[in-house]
Amino acid sequence: MPESQQRTVPLSSSVRGTIDPWRSPTKPPCKFGVVICALWPVKPGLNLAQRMGCSERHANLIIAGKRKLNARALHALISAFFE
Numbered sequence: 001m002p003e004s005q006q007r008t009v010p011l012s013s014s015v016r017g018t019i020d021p022w023r024s025p026t027k028p029p030c031k032f033g034v035v036i037c038a039l040w041p042v043k044p045g046l047n048l049a050q051r052m053g054c055s056e057r058h059a060n061l062i063i064a065g066k067r068k069l070n071a072r073a074l075h076a077l078i079s080a081f082f083e
Helices: 031-039 044-052 056-064 071-081
Strands: none
Touching: 031 044, 031 056, 031 071, 044 056, 044 071
């Protein structure tokens, strides 16, 4: 098969969509994302999404700093401290 027709192997679901704010090559991580990743080191986006009632993708975008911090995310963080 010629190089132009070779297929790429898709990433596994465990890698795709995973946010690691410490490895962002374009800008430093947002402070909220650092706190969330310290609070929930395994799948922080999933934990935040469950507490916020939103999609995991939206939670990952908030953690990465690509979306504005909203009241639901702040409420999820504060309530996690008092559990």
